[in-house]
Amino acid sequence: MKKLLFQFDTDTYPSVFDTVVAYDGGADHVIGHGGLTAENVGALVDGTIFTRAPKDKKYTAIFIGGSNMMAGQQLLTAIQRHFFPGFQVSVMLDSNGCNTTAASAVAKVASSCTLAGKKAVVLAGTGPVGQRAAAMLAQEGAQVSLTARKMTRAVQACQDIKARFGVDLTPVEAFNNEDRAQAIKHANIVVATGAAGVELLTAEQWQHNSHLEVIADANATPPIGIGGTDVMDKGIERNGKIIWGALGFGSLKLALHRACIAKLFHDNKQIFDAEAIFALAKTMA
Numbered sequence: 001m002k003k004l005l006f007q008f009d010t011d012t013y014p015s016v017f018d019t020v021v022a023y024d025g026g027a028d029h030v031i032g033h034g035g036l037t038a039e040n041v042g043a044l045v046d047g048t049i050f051t052r053a054p055k056d057k058k059y060t061a062i063f064i065g066g067s068n069m070m071a072g073q074q075l076l077t078a079i080q081r082h083f084f085p086g087f088q089v090s091v092m093l094d095s096n097g098c099n100t101t102a103a104s105a106v107a108k109v110a111s112s113c114t115l116a117g118k119k120a121v122v123l124a125g126t127g128p129v130g131q132r133a134a135a136m137l138a139q140e141g142a143q144v145s146l147t148a149r150k151m152t153r154a155v156q157a158c159q160d161i162k163a164r165f166g167v168d169l170t171p172v173e174a175f176n177n178e179d180r181a182q183a184i185k186h187a188n189i190v191v192a193t194g195a196a197g198v199e200l201l202t203a204e205q206w207q208h209n210s211h212l213e214v215i216a217d218a219n220a221t222p223p224i225g226i227g228g229t230d231v232m233d234k235g236i237e238r239n240g241k242i243i244w245g246a247l248g249f250g251s252l253k254l255a256l257h258r259a260c261i262a263k264l265f266h267d268n269k270q271i272f273d274a275e276a277i278f279a280l281a282k283t284m285a
Contacts, residue, residue, distance in 0.1 A: 001059045003265050006048055007032040008041060010066030010075060010095065018065045018094070021254065025261025027061075037071070038078035045082040048089050061090045061264035069095040069128035073164070076273065090270035092260050094277070097253070098128035100260070102193075103278040104253040105129075105216045105244065106136040107285035109189060112214045112235055112242040116141030119211075121172075121187040123147050123180055123201070123225070124194030126157040129218055133191050136278050138167035147174040147183050165274075181205035184212070192217040192225035203228025207239040220246035256281050 005027035007014045014032030022030045033044060048060050062079060064072045072095030079091055094100050109115070115137060122134040125146035138144045138161075146161075146169050148154035154171030161169055174180040180200055184190050188211055194200045196219055206212060207228060219225035224246070229238065234248035259280060260272045270276075 001052075001056055002028040004028065004060050005030045005063055005261065005264070006044065006061070007063050007065060008036045008044065008075060008079070009034045010036055010064075010068050010071040015065045018063060021257045022063060022261055025258035026265065027261060036075060038074045041075060041078055042082060045079050049083065049087040054086055057087075057089055057268040058265055060268070061092070061270075063261070063264075064091065064093045065095055067096045069098045069131065070160070071095070072098075080271075089268050090264040090266075090272075092264055092270075092272035092277075094257065094260075094272075096128040097257075098132045099272075099274050099277040100253050100257045100281075101129045101218060102132035102136055103274070103281035104249045104256055104285075105191060105218055106133055106140070106278065107281040108235065108244045108249040108252065109137075109191065109214050109216050110140060110282065111285045112244070113189070115189070118142045118188040118213070119145075119186055120189035120191065121145045121147065121184045123174070123183070123190060123192045124149075124198075125191075126153045127193060127195075130191075130193035131157055131161055132274055133193060133218075134169055135161050135165040135167060135274065137189070137191070138169060139165060142189065143170075145170040145172050145183065145187075147172045147180060149173070149175050177201060177205060184209065186211050188213045190215045190226070192219060194219055194225045196221035197223060198225065199223045199227055200225045201227060206241070212241045214242045214244070216244040216249065218246050220250070252281065252285060256284060259284065
């Protein structure tokens with residue numbers, strides 16, 4: 001029985017990256033569909049759940065991708081609404097790498113220091129990876145602040161995270177590097193999740209911070225998010241802080257993504273969203 005992974009993407013064209021990792025994760029065939037929404041996905045879901053006998057449904061699975069995490073979350077909800085006892089398949093949500101990237105970064109941070117009770121700041125945290133990283137840190141007991149260039153965006157992101165995960169975060173407006181340096185003044189942990197090629201802190205703005213213990217930067221495109229670090233930093237010490245660069249925890253991200261794909265085919269009842277993916281990441285870190 002062939003392992004079929006249906007790639008449901010909210011963007012016009014399904015992600016090539018996600019397709020490659022799906023094959024590396026063990027799918028025999030990956031069938032991509034783009035431009036999907038909660039309104040038009042129904043017939044495709046029906047096709048996945050009505051075509052194979054109960055014992056063979058584990059060989060069909062769905063992966064939700066795309067650049068818009070909220071749209072992906074809505075798609076996941078819509079897909080699950082079509083399931084009923086005996087007629088469902090396993091599903092994974094990883095819009096824009098939100099869950100696998102965030103889970104890998106936070107798992108590596110957690111392997112470097114205790115999270116409970118620590119002060120953590122997620123810089124430029126309103127995007128998919130930033131929101132998921134903030135939620136995971138908070139669920140592990142950290143006191144989390146999330147920065148954005150505009151307070152309205154920071155507030156909205158914190159409200160969305162509260163609605164989804166039930167955790168409280170502190171929104172912080174940080175328009176420039178100086179504002180972000182002030183935001184991390186008393187932080188123990190910094191996770192940078194800004195746009196590609198945007199430096200969020202200079203080296204001088206963090207190197208002499210006596211409170212800082214661990215930094216993780218998800219940006220691999222020069223200039224990277226945290227000046228004075230390197231994308232290849234893999235838990236190395238710089239200026240008394242442990243540093244994880246984007247490629248330093250990127251190997252875990254890819255391994256985690258592949259492992260999740262493989263587990264989709266263990267049975268037909270797996271739901272891999274933030275919680276399940278982070279739980280797996282902690283065992284792999």
